[in-house]
Structure formats: C-alpha cells, structure tokens
Amino acid sequence: MAGPAAARVARTTVGDQPGATLWPVTVRPPSGLRLTEEQRLLRDAVRTLADEVVAPRAADIDRTGEFPMDVKDLLAGQDILGLPFPERHGGLGGDLLTVCLAVEQLSRACATTGLILAVQELGALPLLIAGTEEQQARWFPDLAAGRTLIAFALTEPEAGSDAAAVRTRAVRDGDAYVIDGTKRFISQGSVADLVTVFAVTDAEADRHHRLSCFVVPADSPGFRVVRVEHKMGIRGSPTAELAFDGVRVSADHRVGAEGEGFSIAMRTLDRSRPGIAAQAVGIAQGALETASAYARERRQFGRPIGEFQMIQAMLADMDAATESARQLLYTACLEIDAGAPDASRWSALCKLVAGDAAMRVTTDAVQVLGGYGYVDEYPVERMMRDAKITQLYEGTQQIQRLVVARALLAND
C-alpha cells in the first residue's frame, strides 16, 4: 500500500482507474497488542469468577430459560457491570478492549452471562455517545452499579437489517414526546429498567434523518412487554417484544438532537459489535477447551482420541480460528478506541470473523465429542446453539459484509 509509514489511512489507486480508491482502510497495525497489566488483572479476575461461579450455573440457566438475577447481582457486586461507564459516574472507565475481555471471559463459561454485560453497554452507548452530562449523571450511577439494567430497542417486526425502516413514532407534545409503536427481538427487554428507543420524529426527512433516540423508563404508563421469545440459544437472556402505547416521556429523555437517531444507532453498533465478537470468541474458546480436555481423556481403540491425527487437526483448526478471531477483535477494539476513520469496518470485520469462528468451532467441538457432544451431559451442544446468535444479532453476517464492502468501495 502507498503512503508514508506514519499514515493511519491510505488511499490506494486500484489498477489503471485513478478515480477508484480504497477508502478509508487503516494501514498501520496498532503498536500495543500486548495487554496492559491492568487489562490482564481485570481479565484474570473475571475469568476466575466465570470459572468458579458462573460456569457451574450455565447448564441450569440454559435449561430453565430464566434470566439469572443472581448472576446479574454477582456481576454488579464485582463492579463488572461498571466497566463501560465513566469513573465520574461510578463506573470503572474501562476502554472497549477491557469491556470485551470481560465479555469474552464470561461467555467462555456462559454466553447468557456475557450478554448481560454486552447489553448493559449496548443500551447505554447512545447515552455515552450523545447523552448530555446531566443525562449521564441521572442514569449512569445506577447502571454502573448494576442497580438498574438498560436495553437497546431499534429492531422492529418490519425493520431488522433495514434499520432505517423503523415505524415507531415519537410526536412532540409540549415539553414531552408521545411514543407509539412496537419493538421486537429486544435483548433483556423484559428485565430492563430503562430502554433506549429509536423512533421516527420526522417522517418526511430522508432515511438517515427520520429517527430520534429516547430513554424510556420501563415503568412508564403505556409501556408493555408483549411476550418473550422462545429461543434456540442464549436462553437465559430474555428477548422481548415491547409495545409503546402513547408512552409519554419528557423532552429531556431525548438523546442527541432530533433527527440524529439513525446516526447514534449506527455509531452505537460500531462500538457494540466488538462486544458480540467478544461473546463469540469466548464461546469458541469454551468449546475448544472442552473438546481438548475430552480428547485427552476419551479412549477409543486403546488410546486417547487426541492421539488420532484427524482429531488433532480439528483441534488445531479450532484453535487457529479462535485465536485469529481474538486477535482481530483486540485490534479492532484498539482501532475503534483510537478513533479510526474506518471504525465501522473494524467493527463489522471482527463480528463477521468471530461469529463464523464460533459457529464452526462449536460445531467441530460437538463432532469431537461425538454422541456425547449432542447431549446436554456436556456443554458443547449448548455452546453450538449459543454461537448461532452471534451470526445474527447486531447485524447479520450479511450486513457485516455490506458494511465492510461499503468501506472498501466508498468514494469521498
């Protein structure tokens, strides 16, 4: 690639078409890929907790399909839910990589548990990105302490990948807004105390300026949980359909300017997709560890199956896929935090690679365990079911490819 070594962004001329540029793609690899001492300490502390307290609960959480309030309280008590929040509002002020390290370690034991932290960050990101100091001071201390939970409500029955097609409306009425509509597939929607809702404030505006963002307290009159989905995986994380029937919130619940909602949502996803990539890497790592341990112990034909090259090759490929996804994720976190102009690309890349790695690694883990992998005596069938969601939510893998391709092909 062309350009001086110090340049973060290069525009490269493609072939003999001087007009076509690759834009904007980060060139120089980040320098600090070794974790800081602080990051290692926090990661190890979360790992210990995940191994000793969360892992023994994981099968039960999956079987009952109930939100693990005890695990939420544990994360709150250990300050883990405070990681994404600024120190001045009671959080730990963790950078994106540190939050992802925690999500990864929790998900290694239990994907539902990793999601509790990831969703707490997701729901709060609009406030972190565009909230006023007063709004942050109003809501962050309770969120950072885990006294309240927050959900992110963008998706609707008819607005999934096409997020700008939102129909929920927010109509100004004096110093308040009245919100009407339906949101679907909202993670933790039925247990959240606050919901960040994206609604149309100007139906006439172009698709990127129709929406605004609001914080809606779950105890607002007219707010209702319609139902909770029955899901294939992440079964302890309630995914809810939410109805807003004339829900009235004062204007100071609006996050950012009117019409800024779509932009806030997209910037939120730039920072939240690495959390899902971290969940995926954690699930893959958990499956890899289970399969490796099994291959050491399971004996067939008079020897541990790990001595057979076909098993060895599977394990090595699983490790390669997991580690590749992890390194891409960590780099993406550093790039996004450093304000890379192609943050959307990094964020989409890491979720794309990690989600696919998780699906493949967990599927292979079931294969290594054979019939035992298919029954709930071992955790890998759960991990395989949990992995699938990482290819779907916060943008399907197809949408991630769309985001990456747009970054590559866009002209300024």
Place this chain on the structure above:
Amino acid sequence: MRIVVLTKPVPDPAVGTERLGPDGRIVRSGATAVINGNDEYALEAALKLAEAHGGDVTLLAMAPESAPETLRKGLAMGAHRAVHVTDPALAGSCALSTTRVLAAALRTQAYDLILAGVDTSDGTGGVVAAGVATLLGLPYLSYAARIEPDPTAGRVRVRRLSPVGYDELEAPMPALIGCTQVLGEPRYPSLKGIMAARSKEIAALSLADLDLDEPVGGDVATSRLLASEPPAARGQTQVIREPAADAARAIVGFLESRRIV
C-alpha cells in the same frame, strides 16, 4: 479496630507443580504463588470485622522477594496495607525462625487482633500462630468458628470448635486468633478492589529493621526434611456392580464398617 492477618504466599495447590529441591526445601522460583487458602479465610473474617466495627486490616508476610505480587490479591480483597518481611538470610527458615521473625515484626505494628489460618498448605506445621502468641505474651484463641470483639470493653469472645462441640472463650485484646473455614468463604476481589490495590502500601522490612535477640534463618534451622515420598496415586478399588438400591446398601455398609458414617 486494628487487625493484622498473618499471610503466607504458598505454591498454588491447584497448579500442582510444587516440588522439593535437593536441599529438601520447596522450590519457590517458577511456581505460581497464591495466598495460603486458610489465610484467605482469616482475611475474610478480618475484613468482616473491620466492616462491622471500623478500623483497618494489615497483611503480614515473611516471604521471598516476589511476595508483593501475591499480597496484592489480599489487598484487592480489601486489606488496607501489607508488611512484607524479606531477607535473603531467611531462606530455609524453620517454624521457630518464622515465629521469631513474625513476632518481631508484630512488635513494630499496632494491633487489637492478630488473625491466622489453621495451617499452611506447603508446610502444614500449624504451630507458628501459637508460637507467635507465646513470644508476644498474647492470649491464643484457636479453631475459631465465630469471633465477637467488644472494642469498648477491650475484650473478644471466640467460639472454638472442639471434637465434642464448641467452647466459648473470652480474652482481653490484643489477642491472637487461629481461624477455621467455618468463619465463611473468602470473597472474590471486586474490579474496583483490584484497581485500588495497585496503589496500596506494601512496606518492606529486612532483618536489620527488626529487633531480634535470637538467631533466625536457614543457617540455624531447628528442623530439616529427611525424606519425602508422594502418596500412592490410588488405593485399592472395589467396584460394586449391583442394581442401584443394593449398591447403595453395599456402599453404606462399607462406610459403616470403617466408621465413616
């Protein structure tokens, strides 16, 4: 209330890589060190007492140079500071030397209670705490299952586990209490605790800082290891293949014959 917890970094029993060198001493370099398990129970008890009655908790360790890494976890759990006695001459110390050094270090500290674990997972002697109390002339309340200090009266009550039940002990403070796991599971350090621990004080003391009138250290050890042998990996195995109900009866019968149940 000022509480000192005797804290020993030991090779991590979960890793299982600890081994003895040719001199019969534990090879500490390279082995992952953790706070001795029973000391964590003592620390948990100390933290709960400090939370209930106010005051602070100090960790006291006699340990090799690398100990601060391990002590940091105790600070992350909530201890306020640590005192680390370290000196090359202390390598290979016997229980008596350790007792003398800890007692001398405690003379430099102010305290109302000293808490210690029942024993350590590397040495398993279980005599140091009693020795320290003796050298300092303190009441020694052992096998504590409950600790109830009365700071106003300057006294402490301890429920001591005994083979036939409990003994209720009472003593004036300062006192030294040997703690059992009945006192409660040690907490996990919170993330804020881990961050805060990085800036907490770990005061280093060498032998020159202590007022010792008896000789200490590896050169004057009063005990040495003559031989060691790992236990047999597995005893004799008896497999019961009866149907469940009969198998249960057979197992209970087996345990009864050995007076286990």
